[in-house]
Amino acid sequence: MEAPRLRLRLPFLLLVALVVSPPANGWPPVAAAARRMRIEPLPTAALRRLYDTSNYGKLQLNNGLALTPQMGWNSWNFFACNINEAVIRDTADALVSTGLADLGYNYVNIDDCWSNVKRGKGDQLLPDPKTFPSGIKALADYVHGKGLKLGIYSDAGIFTCQVRPGSLYHEKDDAAIFASWGVDYLKYDNCYNLGIKPKDRYPPMRDALNSTGRQIFYSLCEWGQDDPALWAGKVGNSWRTTDDIQDTWKSMTDIADKNNKWASYAGPGGWNDPDMLEVGNGGMTFAEYRAHFSIWSLMKASTHWAPLLIGCDVRNMTKETMEILSNKEVIQVNQDPLGVQGRRILGQGKNGCQEVWAGPLSGNRLAVALWNRCAESANITVKLPSVGLDGSSPYSVRDLWKHETLSENVVGTFGAQVDVHDCKMYIFTPAVTVASS
Numbered sequence: 134m135e136a137p138r139l140r141l142r143l144p145f146l147l148l149v150a151l152v153v154s155p156p157a158n159g160w161p162p163v164a165a166a167a168r169r170m171r172i173e174p175l176p177t178a179a180l181r182r183l184y185d186t187s188n189y190g191k192l193q194l195n196n197g198l199a200l201t202p203q204m205g206w207n208s209w210n211f212f213a214c215n216i217n218e219a220v221i222r223d224t225a226d227a228l229v230s231t232g233l234a235d236l237g238y239n240y241v242n243i244d245d246c247w248s249n250v251k252r253g254k255g256d257q258l259l260p261d262p263k264t265f266p267s268g269i270k271a272l273a274d275y276v277h278g279k280g281l282k283l284g285i286y287s288d289a290g291i292f293t294c295q296v297r298p299g300s301l302y303h304e305k306d307d308a309a310i311f312a313s314w315g316v317d318y319l320k321y322d323n324c325y326n327l328g329i330k331p332k333d334r335y336p337p338m339r340d341a342l343n344s345t346g347r348q349i350f351y352s353l354c355e356w357g358q359d360d361p362a363l364w365a366g367k368v369g370n371s372w373r374t375t376d377d378i379q380d381t382w383k384s385m386t387d388i389a390d391k392n393n394k395w396a397s398y399a400g401p402g403g404w405n406d407p408d409m410l411e412v413g414n415g416g417m418t419f420a421e422y423r424a425h426f427s428i429w430s431l432m433k434a435s436t437h438w439a440p441l442l443i444g445c446d447v448r449n450m451t452k453e454t455m456e457i458l459s460n461k462e463v464i465q466v467n468q469d470p471l472g473v474q475g476r477r478i479l480g481q482g483k484n485g486c487q488e489v490w491a492g493p494l495s496g497n498r499l500a501v502a503l504w505n506r507c508a509e510s511a512n513i514t515v516k517l518p519s520v521g522l523d524g525s526s527p528y529s530v531r532d533l534w535k536h537e538t539l540s541e542n543v544v545g546t547f548g549a550q551v552d553v554h555d556c557k558m559y560i561f562t563p564a565v566t567v568a569s570s
């Protein structure tokens with residue numbers, strides 16, 4: 134009688150063993166998702182030449198997360214250190230009540246300044262008792278109760294940038310406490326790093342997070358210092374490619390250009406992070422914010438959600454801010470399952486400031502953005518083969534900001550008048566099936 138009983142128990146015992154001690158390179162339920170982390174070959178040679186994805190594929194972390202770029206909110210751009218548990222709870226409420234959560238903005242990420250300036254007994258990280266008196270576990274429970282996820286922040290150095298305890302040399306303990314609190318996301322910063330190379334400081338936290346057995350999105354924030362696109366795909370789900378964004382046209386455009394350089398390294402499982410959105414914070418015009426959102430979406434920004442991570446006070450948004458952040462058609466470009474980062478294809482006019490950005494989407498579609506970075510209004514025209522489309526086939530063209538299909542029969546060229554610093558965004562769909570070549 135012993136043998137059949139053992140046979141029955143064996144699968145159960147195996148399951149327990151896996152749960153207690155997950156394999157170093159991932160977590161069992163994740164295997165199926167990890168297998169899907171592969172960019173499908175693009176359907177035509179023209180697309181493959183323009184939208185190189187050859188650097189992506191060998192680099193994945195395979196923790197089953199980030200099949201599309203992360204979306205959510207982060208406290209830093211608007212609140213900096215002026216955060217407390219009420220702000221986080223109210224923001225979670227606002228994400229739900231505005232409908233942004235339903236559109237996919239599901240991470241509520243607490244940035245720097247949540248922790249006490251000193252560790253507690255046994256060197257344990259503690260929340261600041263004045264601003265987070267109920268503790269992070271209670272906050273995670275609250276956020277989870279709303280159907281959202283909670284993110285937290287630490288630093289791959291001995292202090293955070295605002296001089297709270299860092300996690301360097303405390304990786305295992307800190308990852309374990311984050312997991313025990315129910316944290317779903319870690320942004321890991323780069324201050325007070327003792328001059329140790331990021332390639333040596335970031336993997337230990339990956340391993341520590343993996344060994345908790347909880348799926349935790351791992352967002353590297355080493356400011357692009359050591360060209361993380363070249364190595365961070367094996368380490369994290371996203372990596373900052375630049376210094377901090379400022380709420381200005383100059384900063385936003387500089388960052389778009391720097392992030393663009395690394396397009397071929399992004400894909401399902403690991404994304405370039407051009408930093409969080411400034412939409413709604415007041416430093417740019419409506420047209421500039423619309424361009425910011427369009428280009429971040431096209432670049433598959435995983436800013437920590439460039440990902441698309443909202444960085445304004447969602448409790449007090451204007452109608453215009455909401456109109457931008459809630460554009461479902463633009464969000465769908467960011468979240469498209471093909472997962473190929475769009476990029477700058479050409480610049481025309483004086484100084485090349487009439488720009489065309491584009492990126493392949495699933496279903497043989499192409500997202501195209503006409504971005505006027507010049508100081509006056511411009512008519513931006515694009516020859517379809519220059520963005521990888523067939524010059525003699527008809528395309529249906531959908532305007533993602535007007536929410537209307539402009540034509541079912543665009544052939545050869547397409548153009549539009551674009552206001553100063555504004556951006557128009559379209560999806561081109563073949564009116565007839567494209568043959569692979």
Ligand SMILES: OC[C@H]1O[C@H](OC[C@H]2O[C@H](O[C@]3(CO)O[C@H](CO)[C@@H](O)[C@@H]3O)[C@H](O)[C@@H](O)[C@@H]2O)[C@H](O)[C@@H](O)[C@H]1O
Pocket residue numbers: 209244245293294295322354356375376377
């Ligand atoms: O503390 C939370 C933030 O930590 C990081 O930002 C650190 C500082 O970044 C800027 O400073 C500089 C210069 O502008 O930018 C580099 C990092 O991007 C850093 O070497 C420089 O000091 C900001 O000006 C400053 O206010 C920040 O504290 C992180 O990148 C942010 O997203 C926050 O998490």
